[in-house]
Amino acid sequence: MWAITGIIVVTAAIAMFEVPSLWKKKWIKELGVFSILLLFGTGLSIAISLRVNIPNPLEWITFVYKPLSEALFGLLNSWGGE
Amino acid sequence: MFKHIKISYHQFMVLVFFFTIGGAIIFIPSLTDSAKQDTWIGYIIGSGIGLLFVLLYNKLGSYFPNMTIIEYSEKILGKWLGKTVSFLYFTYFFHCTAYFLRQLGDFINIYILTQTPIVAIYIIFFLIIIMGVRIGLEPFARASEIFYPLILLLLFIFIIFISPQIQFTNIQPILENINKLPVTIYYSLDSPYLQLVTFLMLFPFVIQFKKTKKSFILGTLIGSIFLSLIILLSTLVLGVYHSSNLHYATYILAQKINIGNIIQRIEVIIALIWLVALYFKTTIFFYAANLSLAQILNLKDYRPLTFPLGILSIIYAIVSVTNIASFKVYEANITTLHHLTFGLFFPLILLIISKLKKTNKDLSKIKH
Numbered sequence: 517m518w519a520i521t522g523i524i525v526v527t528a529a530i531a532m533f534e535v536p537s538l539w540k541k542k543w544i545k546e547l548g549v550f551s552i553l554l555l556f557g558t559g560l561s562i563a564i565s566l567r568v569n570i571p572n573p574l575e576w577i578t579f580v581y582k583p584l585s586e587a588l589f590g591l592l593n594s595w596g597g598e
Numbered sequence: 599m600f601k602h603i604k605i606s607y608h609q610f611m612v613l614v615f616f617f618t619i620g621g622a623i624i625f626i627p628s629l630t631d632s633a634k635q636d637t638w639i640g641y642i643i644g645s646g647i648g649l650l651f652v653l654l655y656n657k658l659g660s661y662f663p664n665m666t667i668i669e670y671s672e673k674i675l676g677k678w679l680g681k682t683v684s685f686l687y688f689t690y691f692f693h694c695t696a697y698f699l700r701q702l703g704d705f706i707n708i709y710i711l712t713q714t715p716i717v718a719i720y721i722i723f724f725l726i727i728i729m730g731v732r733i734g735l736e737p738f739a740r741a742s743e744i745f746y747p748l749i750l751l752l753l754f755i756f757i758i759f760i761s762p763q764i765q766f767t768n769i770q771p772i773l774e775n776i777n778k779l780p781v782t783i784y785y786s787l788d789s790p791y792l793q794l795v796t797f798l799m800l801f802p803f804v805i806q807f808k809k810t811k812k813s814f815i816l817g818t819l820i821g822s823i824f825l826s827l828i829i830l831l832s833t834l835v836l837g838v839y840h841s842s843n844l845h846y847a848t849y850i851l852a853q854k855i856n857i858g859n860i861i862q863r864i865e866v867i868i869a870l871i872w873l874v875a876l877y878f879k880t881t882i883f884f885y886a887a888n889l890s891l892a893q894i895l896n897l898k899d900y901r902p903l904t905f906p907l908g909i910l911s912i913i914y915a916i917v918s919v920t921n922i923a924s925f926k927v928y929e930a931n932i933t934t935l936h937h938l939t940f941g942l943f944f945p946l947i948l949l950i951i952s953k954l955k956k957t958n959k960d961l962s963k964i965k966h
Contacts, residue, residue: 550903570913578710
């Protein structure tokens with residue numbers, strides 16, 4: 517509970533720091549991107565503090581490169597005489 | 599966008615130098631795992647190939663001296679394909695930011711602040727990175743210039759003080775494991791030469807383009823000389839077994855320094871070199887991530903993105919690495935391929951297509 521309160525306070529502080537200057541300059545697109553990313557970050561932080569399982573991006577990268585990696589290491593090791 | 603920012607070619611060289619030694623310098627002796635005492639030969643060959651990558655980046659950058667890789671990939675590949683490649687580059691820079699943040703957090707958690715939760719270390723360190731990115735490239739590059747002599751001095755002190763402990767039997771017999779050299783060369787490519795593709799984001803900000811190319815090569819060369827020396831020294835002093843099995847071998851190597859029982863335990867100089875260099879490296883990656891996202895979405899400034907992307911980087915660093923063993927497995931099997939995709943495959947394709955387009959243009963000029 518305290519973690520969630522802390523996350524929301526930090527988010528509010530960042531928003532208070534950033535939003536007024538953007539609003540004054542009428543940078544609506546920047547404000548939109550900023551808000552989406554900030555909300556995404558806050559949501560994920562709360563999910564972590566509630567110990568929700570978040571999908572691991574490194575596993576996706578591993579999934580993409582795994583066949584290539586196995587082939588390559590087979591090649592390198594066969595050259596090395598193993 | 600942001601065309602008023604200018605840094606000098608010397609500052610660019612210093613940034614390249616920090617980028618090259620940052621991250622790698624403390625882990626680099628662990629490459630001795632496969633080729634044992636001949637690793638330093640393999641690493642020098644790998645560095646030679648790494649300098650060829652720098653030539654590739656120079657060539658690609660010289661076609662579009664006023665644009666970042668995000669802008670010209672859109673120009674070369676067309677709008678949608680270009681945007682896709684740009685977005686992949688953004689994910690790459692973002693991934694690397696979190697990756698080096700993780701390395702820093704692990705080191706501080708193991709050696710310095712052992713009781714502190716790792717998230718606290720991330721947050722403190724990331725606040726400085728965000729500060730560096732928000733004040734902009736110019737002050738940041740000047741700061742790197744201030745640290746440059748200090749870091750060089752510390753590196754020289756380290757190399758001179760450790761040299762009395764050298765035992766030449768440790769690298770004999772030379773060229774015994776020559777059949778393992780391809781593996782060493784393969785690993786040496788991503789630590790750190792393929793990551794230098796990030797500097798294609800900084801090319802348009804450097805004045806005097808011709809000298810920039812030279813300083814790019816020079817910075818990489820100085821960094822690679824130090825990295826090769828550290829592999830050699832680690833093999834000579836610690837021996838192959840300890841070099842390949844210790845996680846932070848260079849740090850342990852500095853603990854061995856003992857000059858007449860007076861100058862001892864100065865391993866913190868390695869920690870200092872590594873932290874400073876890693877700070878600059880992570881900040882360059884984070885700067886590239888912010889700038890690339892701002893350019894993909896055609897934003898007027900990248901600064902509003904720093905705090906949200908900072909939060910997301912910390913989350914990425916926490917979520918992606920569950921423990922250090924899984925991180926090591928990932929590092930051993932996947933990292934180099936991931937870096938090869940962005941450091942070699944995409945730049946090469948961009949270069950070939952832009953060359954073809956250029957020749958087409960020249961031909962059409964002759965016809966008319």
